[in-house]
Amino acid sequence: MDKCFKVTYTRKSTPLSYGYHIAERFLSNQDEICDLGVSFDSSFSFIPHVDQLCASASRALGFVFRCSSEFEDWSILRNLYFALVVSKLEYAHLVWFPIYDCHLSRLERIHRRFFKYVVFKRTGRYPERGADLSDVMEELRISSLLDRHEEQCARFARGLLANRIDSPYLLSKMSFNVPRLAARLTPVFYLPTARTNISERSPVNRICKSADKLRVNVFG
Known part of the structure; x- marks a missing residue:
């Protein structure tokens, strides 16, 4: 019973409310629940899920940067990135993929940070903001998150x-x-x-x- 909740999915500002109970115990109302690793909010915007995902993927990407500082084999770095970061960014994405471009751009920025790190490893300096990274993406055979x-x-x-x-x-x-x-x-x-x-x-x-x-x- 502690894992059972009631969620009302609606776009209305004043949704209808009704109390549900199981075995004479009322279910508590929640605006957001997590099911199989995906956070569902009551408006189906998936914004809380994107927020949590960006934080988790950023931490994983930071770990990849720290543990691969001495790596010279790009295939190992690529495999680490896919195993620890891309696996998070693409898990169940057919369900929660962002509705608005502003949220998609947040995910793409994490994606671009990896390519900037590769450029830094090669040249010793980070590329400027908005720099064209298509050459690195093509060499590593990694397309944008939207294309994937x-x-x-x-x-x-x-x-x-x-x-x-x-x-x-x-x-x-x-x-x-x-x-x-x-x-x-x-x-x-x-x-x-x-x-x-x-x-x-x-x-x-x-x-x-x-x-x-x-x-x-x-x-x-």
Whole structure:
């Protein structure tokens, strides 16, 4: 019973409140709960989760910097970064991936700190703010978090349609687009016009848009 709570998910400023109880014991109301490592807030913004994730990933990145100060093999440094930092940044990200760009930029800054550290290890000085790090990213074969997220969303859509991922509910939410005869490039999925950011960046919308954007053969 100590692990049971009541959460009301709504965007209203004055939500309806009702007392629930189990075995004559009322459940306490919470604005935020953690389930399988993901923090869900009552408005589904996932801002508390991003805050906690940025703090945790920054600490892990600092540990990588301290323990690799004498390393000269870039593959070891890359493996450490993926094992201790990227694994945090991408855990269950199809569920909580930021709705607003300001929160995504916070995660990307942690990502860029790693590439700046690599430049520092090579040249002895940190690159300036806003410096182009594409050469280092290409050499280490690491893309931005947004690009990696889109690639994984597209693979998720492919796995869902190939029945490698068992989720009938998500599958029922994916609608296919019927193209015109004269159309050259048409999206595979039909997505209604989103009226809010939450709808625009909902998990189903993201996996369908990523598959269309990357032109992934979801039926192969």
